[in-house]
Amino acid sequence: MYSNKPFLKIPPLSAAEYRRWAELLEHRLGIIVPQERKLFLQSKIWSRMREVGYTEYDDYWNFIQSGIEGNLEWSQLVDRLTVHETSFFRHKPSFDLVSDDLKAKIARSTKPLRYKIWSVSCATGEEAYSLAMMAQSICAADEKEAHFGVTGTDVSSPAVAIANQAIYSKDKLATIDEKYHAHITEVSDEMFVIKDHIKKRMAFGVFNLLDVNKPSNIKYDVVYCQNVLMYFDKAVREQILDGLVNYLNKDGLLVIGQTEINAWAHKRMARVNKSRTLAFRLK
Ligand SMILES: C[S@@+](CC[C@H](N)C(=O)[O-])C[C@H]1O[C@@H](n2cnc3c(N)ncnc32)[C@H](O)[C@@H]1O
Numbered sequence: 001m002y003s004n005k006p007f008l009k010i011p012p013l014s015a016a017e018y019r020r021w022a023e024l025l026e027h028r029l030g031i032i033v034p035q036e037r038k039l040f041l042q043s044k045i046w047s048r049m050r051e052v053g054y055t056e057y058d059d060y061w062n063f064i065q066s067g068i069e070g071n072l073e074w075s076q077l078v079d080r081l082t083v084h085e086t087s088f089f090r091h092k093p094s095f096d097l098v099s100d101d102l103k104a105k106i107a108r109s110t111k112p113l114r115y116k117i118w119s120v121s122c123a124t125g126e127e128a129y130s131l132a133m134m135a136q137s138i139c140a141a142d143e144k145e146a147h148f149g150v151t152g153t154d155v156s157s158p159a160v161a162i163a164n165q166a167i168y169s170k171d172k173l174a175t176i177d178e179k180y181h182a183h184i185t186e187v188s189d190e191m192f193v194i195k196d197h198i199k200k201r202m203a204f205g206v207f208n209l210l211d212v213n214k215p216s217n218i219k220y221d222v223v224y225c226q227n228v229l230m231y232f233d234k235a236v237r238e239q240i241l242d243g244l245v246n247y248l249n250k251d252g253l254l255v256i257g258q259t260e261i262n263a264w265a266h267k268r269m270a271r272v273n274k275s276r277t278l279a280f281r282l283k
Contacts, residue, residue, distance in 0.1 A: 010046045013038065017057050021045065024064075025081065028074075029155060030210045030232045030240075044080045075206075079158040083231075084123040088176045089130045091226060093276040094255050098131065098222055101253050102138050102148070105221070112145040118220040118247065119152040121228035125163025125204065126172065128152030131224060132198050133180040151220070153207035163204045166194035210236075212243030219249045229260040237261050245269060248282040255279045 013021065021041055022033045033041050045057065052073065054060040064070050064077065089095055098117070106113050115135065119128035128150050135148040154160050170190055173181075184192045209228065223244050229237045241264050244254055254269065258278045269280035 010043060011057075013042045013045070013057060017061075018042070020061070028210075029078065029082075029208065030236045031081070032231070032233055041081070045077070048077050048080050075157045079156040082156050082159075084156065084159050086123040086126045086227070088126045088172055089134075090127060090175070091257070093274070094224070094226065094279070095130065095134060097255060097272070097274050097277050097279055098224065098253065099134055099138060101222065102135060102146075105251075106138070106142050106144060106146045109144065109146075112147065115139075115146060115148040115222075116220045116249075117148065117150045117222040117224060119150060120207075120223060120225040120244070121209065122152030122154050122160075122163055122204070123156075124159050125152055125166065126168070127224065127226065128163065128202060128204070129166065129194050129198065130176075131222075132201050133176075133183045133194075136183065136198060136201070137179065148201060150202050152202065152204045155206065155208045157206050160204050160206055166199055167191055168193075209240050212240050212247075216247065218247060220247055220252060221249050222253045222255060223247055224255045226255070226257045227260075229256060234261075238264055242266060245282065250282060252282045253279055254282075 018035075018038050018041065025031050025033055025041075045060070049055070049057070049060045052060075052063075054063065064074050102115055105115065117128075117131050117135065119131060122128040132148070132150040135150070139146040139148055152160075152163055154163070167187065168191065170186070170192055173184075173192065176184070183195050183198050185195055186192045209232075225240075225244060229240065232240065237260070241254070241256070241261065245266055245268055248254060253272065256278050258276060260278070266280070268283055270283050272279040272281050
């Protein structure tokens with residue numbers, strides 16, 4: 001029932017309710033919530049239910065299933081259930097790999113290069129802006145007029161909204177090399193914003209990795225997919241990677257987290273040999 005009454009104690013999810021919610025998450029997001037994470041699931045659902053005034057798991061379940069309003073609520077719940085931990089320039093060796101790739105392609109190209117990067121699960125945007133700041137510095141130093149664009153997507157629409165705003169806490173400056181500070185403006189004692197010359201290179205949107213095998217004509221030179229595969233089971237990880245291959249331009253790079261998959265191979269992809277990275281190139 002709908003209620004504004006305060007509640008202190010979290011009512012336990014019954015075994016059947018836990019199974020039903022865990023199956024919904026696996027079906028809609030591919031995310032596995034094992035029995036050990038039941039309390040996490042319960043507390044996240046409960047705190048969101050409290051915010052929108054529900055006191056019964058059943059009523060909230062029915063609300064989630066109900067048309068447009070239910071869909072909007074689902075995206076809020078997804079935001080609570082997913083982990084958005086991220087930072088600027090999170091894994092330097094992977095960024096160096098992309099930097100080397102862009103420089104090599106500029107050097108080889110005989111006409112102005114258009115280089116497109118996809119930050120696949122960009123959370124609140126730090127990864128996508130890091131790629132853009134890096135690409136901007138490389139393209140600006142080039143005489144051949146290279147251009148770039150970065151697309152950032154995530155399943156969480158609140159996270160994507162933060163990415164679009166491009167406003168971050170100054171604590172986050174610690175991992176941004178000073179040579180990139182020209183791309184940001186301090187807006188207060190606590191916050192900075194990404195400058196417009198970078199923002200205009202970006203496109204952010206909501207995308208569920210489980211849809212990656214649906215037909216698409218969009219192609220990128222880099223598909224950057226880090227710290228998300230670990231939330232899926234092995235078979236789903238492999239299906240996602242197989243799907244991401246179709247988004248690559250010829251000679252395109254797929255850059256994934258170093259420990260996120262074991263023994264994935266694809267007949268169209270060759271492993272890139274660079275230490276402390278896990279990446280593949282379209283043959
Ligand atoms: C830990 S963050 C990683 C952010 C960034 N890639 C990085 O490495 O810093 C994981 C992100 O994956 C997103 N995610 C989880 N399931 C997803 C799905 N099915 N499709 C797309 N993104 C998903 C979450 O919303 C979250 O923002």
